Amino acid sequence: MRDGLRGLTTRGRSFLAAAVAAAISAAILGEKDLLRVAVLLGVLPLLAALYVGRSRYKLACHRSLDPHRVPVGASSRVVLRLQNLSRLPTGTLLLEDRLPYALGSRPRVVLDRLGAHQASSVAYTVRADVRGRYDVGPLVVRMTDPFGLCELTRAFPSTDRLTVIPQVHPLPTVRLPGEYAGSGDSRARSVAVHGEDDAATREYRVGDDLRRVHWKSTARTGELMVRREEQPWESRATVLLDTRAYGHRGDGPTASFEWAVSAAASIAVHLRQGGYKLRLVTGSGADVDATELAGDGVLLDHLAEVRLAQRVEITTLVQRVRQRSDGGLIIGLFGTLSTAEAEVLAGLRGNGATCVAFLLDSSTWLNLPAKARAEADQAHGTAALALLQSGWRVIGVDHGTRLPVLWPQAARGSQGFAVRAALAETVAGGMR
Secondary structure, three states: OHHHHHOEOHHHHHHHHHHHHHHHHHHHHOOHHHHHHHHHHHHHHHHHHHHHHHOOOOEEEEEEEEOOEEEOOOEEEEEEEEEEOOOOOOOOEEEEEOOOHHHOOOOEEEEOOOOOOOEEEEEEEEEOOOOEEEEEOOEEEEEEOOOOOEEEEEEOOOOEEEEEEOOOOOOOOOOOOOOOOOOOOOOOOOOOOOOHHHOOEEEOOOOOOHHHEOHHHHHHHOOOEEEOOOOOOOEEEEEEEOOEHHHOOOOHHHOHHHHHHHHHHHHHHHHHHOOEEEEEEEOOOOEEEEOOOOHHHHHHHHHHHOOOEOOOOHHHHHHHHHOOOOOOEEEEEEOOOOHHHHHHHHHHHOOOOEEEEEEEOHHHHOOOOHHHHHHHHHHHHHHHHHHHHOOOEEEEEOOOOOHHHHHHHHHOOHHHHHHHHHHHHHHHHHHO
């Protein structure tokens, strides 16, 4: 009852004020009829408060999202089921589900009344154009009496999580370089089987058995090397996502970083469907292995939350990859690189890895004057040339370019590689 009195609306408080005024006037004037009016005006708000207060704690709410994971630009359907658990019917209910700004305005639904133990469901859709994880709810219910004299607000504590993942584009099937590092028809072994001299080795890691040290390789490389354990034939791929804030340009869903994130998701899903054992490494510290059946979901959930970082360098990304590098195919999605940063990436070419770089010219996401554009193009060409000379296959990316169109370039052979290197040298020479 106390909570009901606190929830009196302006109309309810006006009724009480009018009742007090009528009672005083009736006492002064000696009018019994006016006293009856005062009693009526005073009882109505009290009954409304009692009515609304009794039903306040006897409501149950359930929310469902279909689906819980949607790509950018897609919609999810939210269904709210509200049940009256009391024996008394409710008054008019105003439902408002709280949503973050990125999901749009808060939906408001009016339910006339719910009878004893009656349930009702309402539905609405949400749509997000920005990646991320969003809390849907809590649900706020405003309960009123039929006369609008009392209104109480209740917020249900439960919330649901909606994950907005990057857009995944279907890619054409091509024969990638370095794919013969694993299982399948005509795929080569991932470890050597022709004797100790040909044993496949890798860098020593903390915890490795010293009995596995391969001394000939250690003497040749100057670093402690160990024999790899026997592994089944398998295709391995590592997708690198550059998260340096100063390497990307643009804002919102059309920024160069969003293109890179969507490309990483598309490539990862495409390679997993092709049977690759996939690993995702980002400059923000994520290192995800997608080996189980639910690997696509794990990858996409991480990419839904990845953000640009201010204090990330290419050397950090290279170190994270080399900590567990076992060769195979490496596909990098890089923002603007300097020549020195491109030379650092040459360290990933060891251990039999085939490296393919999608090098974004993030300056094309900006409207630059002619002189600044020429300088940006020259810097981009110089970095691309440095990557080419270190053994990377380089695919240039400009604003507006679609990944499915660029993807076949990742499969070009040595002839195409030599042609692109020659063109890059010519362009770089002409810019000097």
